[in-house]
Amino acid sequence: MKQIKALAVAELCDLYGFNVLRHTKDPVERRKKLVVYGIVVLLLLFVVSYAGALSFVLIAYGAGNAVPSYLITMSCILSLMLAVFKASGVIFRKNSFDIISSLPLSDSAVVFSRFLRLYVESLIISSLIILPGIVVYAVMCATDAMFYISVLFGMISAPLVPVAIATAISALITGIASRMKHKAITEAVLAVILVLGVFTLSSSVSETESVMTEEMMMQLVGSISDVLGKVYPPAVMFGNAAVNGDVISLMLFVGISVAAFAAVVLIVSVNFRGICRRLHSTTAKHSYRMQAQQQTSLTKALVQREAKRYFSSSAYVTNTIIGPILAVAMCVALIFVDVNTLLPELPVEINVNAALPFVFSAVLCMMNPSACSVSLEGKQWWIVMSLPLSARDIINGKLLFSLCLIAPFYVVSEIVVMATQNFDIMERIWFVLVPAFSAVLSCVFGLFMNLKLPKLQWETEVEVVKQSASSMAGGVGGILVMIVFAFAAAVIPQGFLLIFNACACVVLCAVTLVLYRSCLRKDLRTV
Amino acid sequence: MLKINNLCKKYKGSDKGVQDINIHVEKGDIYAFIGHNGAGKTTTLKCVTGIHGFDSGEILVDGKDLSKEPIACKRNFAYIPDNPDLYEYLTGIQYLNFIADVFEVPSAKRSEIIAKYAGEFEITASLGDLISSYSHGMKQKLALISALVHEPKLLILDEPFVGLDPKAAVVLKGVMHDICDNGGAIFFSTHVLDVAEKLCNKVTIIKDGRIIAGGSMSELTKNGDSLEDIFMEVLVGETD
Numbered sequence: 001m002k003q004i005k006a007l008a009v010a011e012l013c014d015l016y017g018f019n020v021l022r023h024t025k026d027p028v029e030r031r032k033k034l035v036v037y038g039i040v041v042l043l044l045l046f047v048v049s050y051a052g053a054l055s056f057v058l059i060a061y062g063a064g065n066a067v068p069s070y071l072i073t074m075s076c077i078l079s080l081m082l083a084v085f086k087a088s089g090v091i092f093r094k095n096s097f098d099i100i101s102s103l104p105l106s107d108s109a110v111v112f113s114r115f116l117r118l119y120v121e122s123l124i125i126s127s128l129i130i131l132p133g134i135v136v137y138a139v140m141c142a143t144d145a146m147f148y149i150s151v152l153f154g155m156i157s158a159p160l161v162p163v164a165i166a167t168a169i170s171a172l173i174t175g176i177a178s179r180m181k182h183k184a185i186t187e188a189v190l191a192v193i194l195v196l197g198v199f200t201l202s203s204s205v206s207e208t209e210s211v212m213t214e215e216m217m218m219q220l221v222g223s224i225s226d227v228l229g230k231v232y233p234p235a236v237m238f239g240n241a242a243v244n245g246d247v248i249s250l251m252l253f254v255g256i257s258v259a260a261f262a263a264v265v266l267i268v269s270v271n272f273r274g275i276c277r278r279l280h281s282t283t284a285k286h287s288y289r290m291q292a293q294q295q296t297s298l299t300k301a302l303v304q305r306e307a308k309r310y311f312s313s314s315a316y317v318t319n320t321i322i323g324p325i326l327a328v329a330m331c332v333a334l335i336f337v338d339v340n341t342l343l344p345e346l347p348v349e350i351n352v353n354a355a356l357p358f359v360f361s362a363v364l365c366m367m368n369p370s371a372c373s374v375s376l377e378g379k380q381w382w383i384v385m386s387l388p389l390s391a392r393d394i395i396n397g398k399l400l401f402s403l404c405l406i407a408p409f410y411v412v413s414e415i416v417v418m419a420t421q422n423f424d425i426m427e428r429i430w431f432v433l434v435p436a437f438s439a440v441l442s443c444v445f446g447l448f449m450n451l452k453l454p455k456l457q458w459e460t461e462v463e464v465v466k467q468s469a470s471s472m473a474g475g476v477g478g479i480l481v482m483i484v485f486a487f488a489a490a491v492i493p494q495g496f497l498l499i500f501n502a503c504a505c506v507v508l509c510a511v512t513l514v515l516y517r518s519c520l521r522k523d524l525r526t527v
Numbered sequence: 528m529l530k531i532n533n534l535c536k537k538y539k540g541s542d543k544g545v546q547d548i549n550i551h552v553e554k555g556d557i558y559a560f561i562g563h564n565g566a567g568k569t570t571t572l573k574c575v576t577g578i579h580g581f582d583s584g585e586i587l588v589d590g591k592d593l594s595k596e597p598i599a600c601k602r603n604f605a606y607i608p609d610n611p612d613l614y615e616y617l618t619g620i621q622y623l624n625f626i627a628d629v630f631e632v633p634s635a636k637r638s639e640i641i642a643k644y645a646g647e648f649e650i651t652a653s654l655g656d657l658i659s660s661y662s663h664g665m666k667q668k669l670a671l672i673s674a675l676v677h678e679p680k681l682l683i684l685d686e687p688f689v690g691l692d693p694k695a696a697v698v699l700k701g702v703m704h705d706i707c708d709n710g711g712a713i714f715f716s717t718h719v720l721d722v723a724e725k726l727c728n729k730v731t732i733i734k735d736g737r738i739i740a741g742g743s744m745s746e747l748t749k750n751g752d753s754l755e756d757i758f759m760e761v762l763v764g765e766t767d
Contacts, residue, residue, distance in 0.1 A: 025540035288655030293638045301628035312616030379612040385578040387629050388601035525580045
């Protein structure tokens, strides 16, 4: 128990970088951290408002009884999605493995303390979803003591199952990858398959819901509990406990959560050392024979280095390749689905074809690799800084690689769309130009954000790729802008569309140029 | 070859840094920079190599101002930090070729230099392996070869002998002498005072960010005192 306590303190003391904020004497570092926390608080406010508003709407339509189950399901799905790609980096991380291995600590204590970190992170997220909704429910509906007891136990237990499932999936992927020669690529491919699977699954659920929306609203409300039971059965148990005061349901919910968590901790503990050893070992052949070397251009050398860096990290690949893959999938889907039929009847006329280039751009540019390319230099930043390279060389190398990565997906998507869609000539031109300009902008914007909010000190790549402010801002910022453009393009009168699209392209180019110049002016020594 | 005039560098939010550093490294010098942990050696070296900016002062490399012509200055020197974190996702030979490409070293020349030093440091067979599989010493050797691949006029090294096996340390000393014999210079920090005394012709001692002693090795040790004696003497003297 003492081992677990000591390890847990070490794991949790710098959760979200609070320990650094507490002890740093560098005002710049402190300011950067506060900016990051500001962004996170804004996102959390959005989540809190959404959860509260959703509960209000459900209660207003007479589905108040489904609120607790709904909130638990939402929090569990979000916890699962966030934990599944983090679990491997947290539990099997290379950093400190040698030191931990040499200390008199049991594997189960190490695994449990790392689980605890995932659990606490998920608990924070799930509390932010559950609490506002529950407060709305408590105010609007009659509640008793059992309700509050259920909510308390339910909230504490809620993250256990998603964290356990995320770890099991992550351990499985990592375990398979650890046996392969190209571990990072294998892990990335498996993770991408998983994400695409989740997308396919969620789209099939959405399909069911879209059929239901055609029914009367009250019928939809009545079926919510059934849908939740299918998506996440323990949520119904929690709902029974909170709404009907069913003690057995509460005990079942808590029992299942704890059992799932304990089982996964036990299984991972048994295999922990083996997976870590295989994952962190590298094969050395010692068989190189000296041969003539070839000189390449500086630009090619820098881009090749970026490519090697990119494909060496499964987290980096997984996080950034999903957008381009989905963009291609979207274009293929357009062959089979008429998007006009998916739209509900709205009071304004919607021009879907006009919005398509922007929607496609938003998906294509999701999570651009340049948004964490500087941070991922980490401790090796000294190399480029001490070499005779200008800021322009370094920045161009990073941008060129990001563009090279997106380019094949862009080209394939364009070919598919041009060959299959009945667009007129102008629609075709905009579908070529808008995504092209957007792709360049997203690369430059990502790099700009990374230079503004760099994170060179990290333990695992996951911290940079999934949790850093630049990755969030650089990856999501472009999407939001594109969505605004898409809405505008969809509702603007046909006669103004040419001017709107031309202006949009000019704006995209101008912003790209301004941001690129700002990047070039940045003193990279201050990163 | 290297002139550091009145260099001052303070870290934001901290008292640490260096003040009024003046060091002149001439062609042919093997110049040692010694001091206790946290004295400011690495900070000075990082300012000289352009990794850190500095608040005031002047750094000239082969007559060129580092602040005004950083790239031209960097073309003349090579730097190896105390703990070389190299690109672990590259193989040894890929890393060397990357550095050679940055310095635009022609194919034939780089092949010759890499073959020579990889042979001397005995890591030829490992050049095809990922750097992540290298030991600390092998990384140090690879970093040394990468520093030598463009035949720098000035070699700046931070604790270069840490992690090297005895044979590699001998090879490195030979390389240092070769560079100086060919009109280059070496500027390095070390804690190993015996090595500094035997290898260097000049030395500077730094304490708490300020230079407290320095000069030619022969002058400092002319009374028969070892460098270790002098180092302890000036440290104690400063403390008193």
